[in-house]
Amino acid sequence: MLNPLCIISEVNPVNRIDQVFGELRASGSTALIPFITMGDPDIRTSVDIIKTLVQAGADMIELGVPYSDPLADGPVIQRASERALRHQISIVDCIQVAEDARNAGADVPFILFTYYNPVLQLGLDRFFELITSKGISGLIIPDLPIEEDEEMRGLAEQAGIHLIPLVAPTSHDRVKRIAAKARGFVYCVSSLGVTGVRSDFHAGIEEFLQSVREAASVPIAVGFGISSREQVQRFEGQADGVIVGSAIVRKIEEVLPLLADPGRREEGLQHIHDYVSALKG
Amino acid sequence: MNQVPDQQGRFGKFGGRYVPETLMNALIELEEAYQHYSKDPDFIAEVRYLLNKYSGRPTSLYYAERLTKHLGGAKIYLKREDLNHTGAHKINNTIGQGVLAKRMGKTKIIAETGAGQHGVASATVAALLGMECKVFMGEEDTKRQQLNVFRMNLLGAEVVPVTSGTRTLKDACNETLRYWVSHVDDTYYILGSVTGPHPYPMMVRDFQRIIGDETREQIVEAEGKLPDYVVAAVGGGSNAIGIFYPFVGDESVRLLGVEAAGRGVETLEHAATMTKGKHGVFQGSLSYVLQDEYGQVQPAHSISAGLDYPGIGPEHAYLKDTGRAEYVPITDAEALEALQLLSRTEGIIPALESAHAVAQTMKLAPTLSSDKVVVISLSGRGDKDVESIMHYLGGEPGESH
Numbered sequence: 001m002l003n004p005l006c007i008i009s010e011v012n013p014v015n016r017i018d019q020v021f022g023e024l025r026a027s028g029s030t031a032l033i034p035f036i037t038m039g040d041p042d043i044r045t046s047v048d049i050i051k052t053l054v055q056a057g058a059d060m061i062e063l064g065v066p067y068s069d070p071l072a073d074g075p076v077i078q079r080a081s082e083r084a085l086r087h088q089i090s091i092v093d094c095i096q097v098a099e100d101a102r103n104a105g106a107d108v109p110f111i112l113f114t115y116y117n118p119v120l121q122l123g124l125d126r127f128f129e130l131i132t133s134k135g136i137s138g139l140i141i142p143d144l145p146i147e148e149d150e151e152m153r154g155l156a157e158q159a160g161i162h163l164i165p166l167v168a169p170t171s172h173d174r175v176k177r178i179a180a181k182a183r184g185f186v187y188c189v190s191s192l193g194v195t196g197v198r199s200d201f202h203a204g205i206e207e208f209l210q211s212v213r214e215a216a217s218v219p220i221a222v223g224f225g226i227s228s229r230e231q232v233q234r235f236e237g238q239a240d241g242v243i244v245g246s247a248i249v250r251k252i253e254e255v256l257p258l259l260a261d262p263g264r265r266e267e268g269l270q271h272i273h274d275y276v277s278a279l280k281g
Numbered sequence: 282m283n284q285v286p287d288q289q290g291r292f293g294k295f296g297g298r299y300v301p302e303t304l305m306n307a308l309i310e311l312e313e314a315y316q317h318y319s320k321d322p323d324f325i326a327e328v329r330y331l332l333n334k335y336s337g338r339p340t341s342l343y344y345a346e347r348l349t350k351h352l353g354g355a356k357i358y359l360k361r362e363d364l365n366h367t368g369a370h371k372i373n374n375t376i377g378q379g380v381l382a383k384r385m386g387k388t389k390i391i392a393e394t395g396a397g398q399h400g401v402a403s404a405t406v407a408a409l410l411g412m413e414c415k416v417f418m419g420e421e422d423t424k425r426q427q428l429n430v431f432r433m434n435l436l437g438a439e440v441v442p443v444t445s446g447t448r449t450l451k452d453a454c455n456e457t458l459r460y461w462v463s464h465v466d467d468t469y470y471i472l473g474s475v476t477g478p479h480p481y482p483m484m485v486r487d488f489q490r491i492i493g494d495e496t497r498e499q500i501v502e503a504e505g506k507l508p509d510y511v512v513a514a515v516g517g518g519s520n521a522i523g524i525f526y527p528f529v530g531d532e533s534v535r536l537l538g539v540e541a542a543g544r545g546v547e548t549l550e551h552a553a554t555m556t557k558g559k560h561g562v563f564q565g566s567l568s569y570v571l572q573d574e575y576g577q578v579q580p581a582h583s584i585s586a587g588l589d590y591p592g593i594g595p596e597h598a599y600l601k602d603t604g605r606a607e608y609v610p611i612t613d614a615e616a617l618e619a620l621q622l623l624s625r626t627e628g629i630i631p632a633l634e635s636a637h638a639v640a641q642t643m644k645l646a647p648t649l650s651s652d653k654v655v656v657i658s659l660s661g662r663g664d665k666d667v668e669s670i671m672h673y674l675g676g677e678p679g680e681s682h
Contacts, residue, residue, distance in 0.1 A: 067577065068446065068577040068578040069446070069451065069452075069455055069563065069564065069578050070455075071300070071301060071455055071458055071459065071564070072301040072303075072459075072462075074459075075445065078445050078446070082446070085577060090575040091575055091576070092575070115562075116299055116562045117561050117563065117570070117572070117576040117578070118575055118576035118577070119576075120560075120561060120576060121559075121561060121572065121574065121575060121576035122575070122576070142301050142302075143299045143300055143301060143565075144299060145298060145299075145300065145301075145302050147289060147297075147298055147305075148297055148298065165302070166301065166302045166303075167302060168302045168303040169303075170302075170303050170304075170306050170307065170465060171303075171305070174302075174305065174306065178302070189303060192303060192462060192464075192465065193303075193459070193462055193463035194459045194462060194463070
């Protein structure tokens, strides 16, 4: 019997996410996956920040679509969303950033992180047309659990775009089902609660990651609450990728005055660069 | 009509569970516990005992004779949910969920609140059952409703001001869900309306259907027939679904949901989710949502804090799209006028929410003949609103006769 994945790979070129994980595995290293909110503080700066992240060693980047009701996010990303939405950033603008950043030389896989409603309003067909043509390789939709993702998963498979699922320490017996359907990688939530910097992770984190590892045929990445080189290192042996979101968004928030000042913009970007390259080690 | 929701929590296409994975097992656990206890005679008896002896059910179905005469048309009955303990229908649900939380072994409850009615009802039940209680309330609302904040404190609850987003009910809901994500092990979330992810819309409906079950029995006793119209205000829609649900199978009974038009549906300041909203996913379920073309949820406005919400329960979306219920908007000004009319004709000061249903009846009743019967869900009393009504009407204390 033909493996349906083989058929897809004939139609679509190899997904860039798989390519990067393949290269990293060969060299024995872990992917650093930063998250930033698109349009915080504006679209042009987002493109510059993405370039900066790539120069600082990002292996792939999560592009966050700002949303009015970000249920899974803590205060830092909530504030970033509010800043972005003040100038009516839409999901279409966010997707365009991928193309602009790629044209500006950011040659890494882009993963769009968006809540479900903006996608639904755009219409699933138009959404997939757009993300395919603008060079998005993966999707994370935090409020679309497996019970609700059938249509989305089908369309993503057809388009050769990875729908990356989240698993949480509370997922228990759901881990197997989720991991079995995962594409790209499995996003392991390090702790209960929302996104945001924290000093401690869920008590059973090692066993949790191990259980996901055993259930998944794709790489696993860990995120939520990671902000230091030490924390990145802690997970390097246990996961194929480490996602850093709020800590970078908070760094951007810190340097907003610099980014807004044409004379000191480069300095602001340099701060972000230094922070991310220190995470990479 | 089919039995709704289905196993995935779908009312037709509406409903579902659009929540972060972290919450999925908590929702499944809740659904299983509810399925189990809702068939358990001890559980049913305890809830029934508290509804009767503690909250004072059944509430009366009162023939509003002077209002009927004043409007000159259909006979108007008021289902007096305002006579419940804590002054509104909200307690029907908090008693049910409070007892369920206890059976599930949870020691802490959390709740969201807008004006404070559901917060007070949750704090009340927490005190009654000896549980810890945190109520999340938008910072704006804590300022507008200081008395309710104090009331909750008196009842032993902690009120957590929410400073994110619009700092009102919508963001209080978000924050309660976020807190729950971090504390799912020992904390029970008492959601206050027929909104949110499955099983809440179904469970809250089941706890509120007592309004309609009683109404059905009472109206048959009083009139020897079913009503021609049932009219109820809808924000999230819990009192409306509660009174509608037992009549859904009776094609002759027209169901009329009244939503808040605020300053008018042609302005940007309204909460007319059905009239102006579109299908969308918001706070855990697919329903109608006030939103912009790119799916960002829009702030709502209503004089009534309980209707000031950009979403609506998924079962209402289902009733609307199947044509079984109709939804109409009533403005702030119309609601205020209705509130005064009911106060003067019947000596009943309704909550601003319920005044919307009265206002729609003011339009409807005169168009009907006197052999027709309209039942209004008088979901709450107006005591909580007296101060703000005074400001809206521009009156000063002591000025009136």
